[in-house]
Amino acid sequence: MKLLAHTLCLCLAFALSWAQDKHAHAVLDRCEGIEMDAVAVNEEGIPYFFKGDHLFKGFHGKAELSNESFAELDDHHHLGHVEDAFRMHYEDDPTHHDRMFFFLDHMVFSYYQHKLEDGYPKNISEVFPGIPDHLDAAVECPKPECDEDSVIFFKGDEIYHYTVKTKAVDEKEFKSMPNCTSAFRFMEHYYCFHGHRFSKFEPKTGEVHDKHQREARDYFMRCSKFSEESDHLERERCSRVHLDAITSDDAGNMYAFRGHHFIRKDEGSDELKADTIESAFKELHSEVDAVFSYQDHLYMIKDDQIFVYKVGEPHTHLEGYPKPVEEELGMKGPIDAAFACKDTVHIIKDQNMYDVDMKASPRVAGNQQPVSLFKKVDSAMCSPTGIKVIIGNHWYHFESPMVLAAARALPEQHRVSLELFGCDH
Structure with missing residues (x-):
């Protein structure tokens, strides 16, 4: 009888402990x-x-x-x-x-x-x-x-x-x-x-x-749902949460992705627009790992899959996608960042950068170079003035991918929210 009572007490204590732990995590x-x-x-x-x-x-x-x-x-x-x-x-x-x-x-x-x-x-x-x-x-x-x-x-x-x-x-x-x-x-x-x-x-x-x-x-947090009074544009441009991906298309329009939302800034305009990823890229739903633009298409990488959209109003999802990243770019996903300069896509993964010739068939990720300056690159994009590499809440300018790979000292630090999106707080 004593053994039964002791066993019941232990079971009750375990159940209470489990319930408390479950409640705490909930x-x-x-x-x-x-x-x-x-x-x-x-x-x-x-x-x-x-x-x-x-x-x-x-x-x-x-x-x-x-x-x-x-x-x-x-x-x-x-x-x-x-x-x-x-x-x-x-x-x-x-x-x-x-x-x-x-x-x-x-x-x-x-x-x-x-x-x-x-x-x-x-x-x-x-x-x-x-x-x-x-x-x-x-x-x-x-x-x-x-x-x-x-x-x-x-x-x-x-x-x-x-x-x-x-x-x-x-x-x-x-x-x-x-x-x-x-x-x-x-x-x-x-x-x-x-x-x-x-x-x-x-x-x-x-x-x-x-x-x-x-x-x-x-x-200060990446949450999918917000209060009714939240301003999507104000939140996204002034958020301290790092960007998941950034790119600019052939027309010079910039796209920046964070969690469930993205910011768009059109070339020649100071106006920013913010919307959910699902509204413009419904096949993706949310949260991308990397995005690059090539020949009027957006290549959007999520885990080990790549989605391709033709730039337009609205963006058109290409038939046959998503495909495995390895099939399209010659290396396994997921990856940390990707950016296209002319016909070469530069892929950053685990402190290494790889080059992919987009005109080659099949495409192969080669020319591996270490990027030892950063422990992890959040996102990057190529522009006529060079490379913007984004780490957390800051971005750094490099004249070329070669300069990025060879760099041993940090260049001038710029703020993402202030200098890319014009936030003043």
Whole structure:
């Protein structure tokens, strides 16, 4: 009898645990408008969004347990979840340079290359004297964006500017900004999150650029469905989510693809248009890996398949497609990026670039060259002035594919949302 009761208890405990885990995973859908506890950028510039004991990496993808990336966070069960986080990138402070800091209750954890540093966790007051416990948000602020390399801490209505070098604490009052549930520095701009909405603010004064709070899912997440008040064009041109593909057709019209949507900019016009991929390319539905234009056709690659459309109003899907990428271009999909310069298509996959002569039959991907400058290329396109290579939220100009392959130093960095799409925030 005792054995039966023990077995029943174990089964009940397992069922409850399973139900709780299932519920937790069901709730943790960033596209449902959940409030993040903390946001920080890692060493590679990838944003990490923390919620409870889970972590979202990048702008899309499912949640994973935080302790899978930062194991020691789970060793202190008396502490709560990550309340705020930031990455300190101040070369004048070698002790803390390039560290990620996580705050839980009264403790702070310091990680270097995803490893907890010796002696941590420590009391917040020991590492950041004058800063209180149980913080709401924190964000790094390098000079000259702040007068000195600093960290801005938020707790209710109280704002603390902590100078890294002198450890001085200056209490500020940001009258125009609502209380932050998390804060984030991205592309040299500062964002205060209020639940799943955010405001952009000036770190020195707290001045809010736009009194209207914006929807975080429109700019920092890739979601297929949005609120009714969302402006598709505004969202797509100002989104911080990287582009999946970009190209320009023979007439010079530009197409940029991200998730379920694409932006079009016609040659000779400053007007942008945004629409769903399915509305113009219904056979694709959404999310492409790469797109290039050749002889008035758009070649659109998704996984290991290639779709071809004749450019027009509307675009015409060619009969017989999709076909395997290997059959059409001589190499297996998926691929990272593709761009056509005259009769040659250049394919980038796994830090290598291959050339495909579109006039050859059969077509073969050859002339393999390493592209060691970037770990991963998101998209690229060829234009009369050279190659635009897009990595995350930035693009880089190269005079030719040969220069791209030979490059060992980054050229000038340009912003996608600002310089390609004219977004000012």
